[in-house]
Amino acid sequence: MLDYTVFHHIAWPGTYSLYFFVIGISAAMFFFSAMSWYREEFKPLRQSGFYLSFLLLVLGGLLLIMDLSQPARFLNMINPAYLKFDSPLAWGSLNLATFGLVSVAYFFMLRNGDEVNGKRLAVIGALLGLGLPIYTGFDLTVHQHRAVWNTPLMPILFVALSFLSGAAVASFLTQGNEKLRAILRHFMLWSGGATAAMLVSLLGTTAYGGTGAEITFMFMTSGTMGLIFIGLGMVLGLIVPIGLLLAPVGRQPVGMMVAGVLLLLGGMALRYAILIVPQIVHTYY
Amino acid sequence: MSEELRLSARETRGKPGLRRYGMVIDLRRCIGCDACMVACKAEYDVPLGVFRTWVPYRVVGKYPTVKKQFLPRLCNHCDDPPCVRACPVDATYKVEDGGFVLQNYDRCIGCKACMASCPYNARFMLPEHRTRTNITSVVDKCTFCYHRVIQDLVPACVQTCVGRARIFGDMNDPNSEVSRLVARHATQVLRPEQGTKPHVFYIGADRNMNEYGRGVYDASEALDEERAVFNRNHTS
Numbered sequence: 001m002l003d004y005t006v007f008h009h010i011a012w013p014g015t016y017s018l019y020f021f022v023i024g025i026s027a028a029m030f031f032f033s034a035m036s037w038y039r040e041e042f043k044p045l046r047q048s049g050f051y052l053s054f055l056l057l058v059l060g061g062l063l064l065i066m067d068l069s070q071p072a073r074f075l076n077m078i079n080p081a082y083l084k085f086d087s088p089l090a091w092g093s094l095n096l097a098t099f100g101l102v103s104v105a106y107f108f109m110l111r112n113g114d115e116v117n118g119k120r121l122a123v124i125g126a127l128l129g130l131g132l133p134i135y136t137g138f139d140l141t142v143h144q145h146r147a148v149w150n151t152p153l154m155p156i157l158f159v160a161l162s163f164l165s166g167a168a169v170a171s172f173l174t175q176g177n178e179k180l181r182a183i184l185r186h187f188m189l190w191s192g193g194a195t196a197a198m199l200v201s202l203l204g205t206t207a208y209g210g211t212g213a214e215i216t217f218m219f220m221t222s223g224t225m226g227l228i229f230i231g232l233g234m235v236l237g238l239i240v241p242i243g244l245l246l247a248p249v250g251r252q253p254v255g256m257m258v259a260g261v262l263l264l265l266g267g268m269a270l271r272y273a274i275l276i277v278p279q280i281v282h283t284y285y
Numbered sequence: 286m287s288e289e290l291r292l293s294a295r296e297t298r299g300k301p302g303l304r305r306y307g308m309v310i311d312l313r314r315c316i317g318c319d320a321c322m323v324a325c326k327a328e329y330d331v332p333l334g335v336f337r338t339w340v341p342y343r344v345v346g347k348y349p350t351v352k353k354q355f356l357p358r359l360c361n362h363c364d365d366p367p368c369v370r371a372c373p374v375d376a377t378y379k380v381e382d383g384g385f386v387l388q389n390y391d392r393c394i395g396c397k398a399c400m401a402s403c404p405y406n407a408r409f410m411l412p413e414h415r416t417r418t419n420i421t422s423v424v425d426k427c428t429f430c431y432h433r434v435i436q437d438l439v440p441a442c443v444q445t446c447v448g449r450a451r452i453f454g455d456m457n458d459p460n461s462e463v464s465r466l467v468a469r470h471a472t473q474v475l476r477p478e479q480g481t482k483p484h485v486f487y488i489g490a491d492r493n494m495n496e497y498g499r500g501v502y503d504a505s506e507a508l509d510e511e512r513a514v515f516n517r518n519h520t521s
Contacts, residue, residue: 005508006339007515009410011400069395069410069422076394082374089373089398144367145404145479285406 010279015067017272020136021165023060023096024158024267027129028166029053030103034122041179048173050110053129054103061096088142092135099128133158146278147206147213148220157198157274163191165267168260185245185256188263192242199234199270212281220277229273237266293365296482297384298456305364305384306429307456307484308443309466310357314450317342317355321442321451328430328441330417334518335409337427338442345491354491357451359442360407360427361475361483362386368399368408377424384484385431393423400424404479429453456484 030053036046065074076082077093102125109118137155167187174180206217241259249255298305325338338359366386376392400408408426430440443451454463472486
């Protein structure tokens with residue numbers, strides 16, 4: 001008799017977390033660009049924020065398409081004859097495509113200096129942009145058998161991570177505007193605090209879940225994944241930069257820059273661990 | 286099941302005028318010969334490293350009274366399948382008359398949302414290169430041998446099972462063998478708490494075997510080595 005151990009692949013590899021990362025920053029950068037129409041302090045981010053948002057949107061779209069095993073069929077995702085609205089991916093692809101179209105239109109408004117329509121599109125684009133982290137979180141939430149993923153926190157956590165990483169990137173583009181830097185520091189602190197609170201809550205419910213959840217918790221908090229999630233994500237990428245931002249040096253450009261780099265590192269590590277760990281556990285089932 | 290208890294419009298168990306196929310696996314009869322795996326591989330030219338059906342086992346007891354417990358696995362053709370809900374392009378669908386959960390290979394984009402949503406690991410990605418067919422780089426799974434069943438044959442794994450451990454039939458027919466077995470024996474389904482209403486029923490399954498084993502966290506060195514070899518040779 002043949003004795004053979006059957007293993008299973010994880011469905012979504014690490015490149016998806018990179019997609020979550022860039023698309024989250026893209027959404028937040030568009031939001032900051034849109035804010036420039038309502039708050040004078042955000043003016044330095046109107047052009048630079050938008051261009052970076054658009055660049056990351058293109059990069060995210062390419063990452064998403066290349067991760068399909070049939071990349072040439074990506075148009076099926078927006079084909080009305082095929083779309084099935086039970087799936088959050090279908091809503092996500094529509095959200096992504098609409099955000100892309102609005103971004104292109106916004107680009108022309110900015111170039112032509114059309115303030116009235118630019119302002120309108122900024123609001124629409126910002127709302128559609130917020131839809132991106134919401135749908136990516138929702139995309140994980142709907143898988144009912146996955147510990148960590150299957151929690152209503154996911155979409156909100158991804159929005160917080162989006163603002164966190166976006167504010168970190170925006171802090172590099174302030175062009176010496178102190179008021180903007182102060183606002184972005186608050187963005188980082190508040191979204192960082194919200195992220196930390198949600199992660200603690202997530203770890204608590206996971207640790208006290210069923211067997212699958214308990215094993216997921218153990219994988220998340222020990223070994224290589226523990227190093228990524230706790231070490232890089234929570235300690236180096238969240239607690240240290242929040243502490244730095246709260247210290248006097250955190251109000252200085254250098255302190256903010258260091259905090260921003262750490263927050264970006266942490267944002268990527270957290271997304272990676274949240275994506276991968278629940279899948280590792282399931283490969284053993 | 287009464288009409289009132291049906292939660293999803295997709296469910297067809299107990300729906301008058303429709304067939305709802307299911308499988309009973311009597312573990313008291315399974316000898317772990319893996320003939321079902323081989324028959325399935327032969328029927329579909331299933332590539333190396335992936336399986337439409339597989340037979341994991343666990344060794345229980347203490348020497349000299351040890352035995353292997355088998356738990357043949359396959360797609361559960363759920364009555365409320367999460368994979369159908371997850372697919373953004375309707376490439377995964379449920380056949381209303383029969384309850385087969387099938388895959389439209391021409392439409393699948395390979396986003397793997399169905400793989401992520403399946404609580405049973407029943408889905409896998411086909412490799413880029415195959416010798417005898419051009420169905421490549423799309424998600425595949427057990428079809429309950431749809432092509433055989435519509436010709437009044439049983440699935441290949443059922444046909445070949447030497448111990449007659451696998452029994453297949455219409456759960457909506459109260460006189461079918463599967464309906465009688467489910468009615469008369471204590472049966473279990475895998476992960477009932479997920480609410481997927483699986484249609485593979487096990488007689489004699491060890492409850493400890495159909496949940497995550499805590500051992501996976503502290504896997505043996507041999508298991509880790511095997512996994513490393515698997516990952517090296519089967520990149521999805």
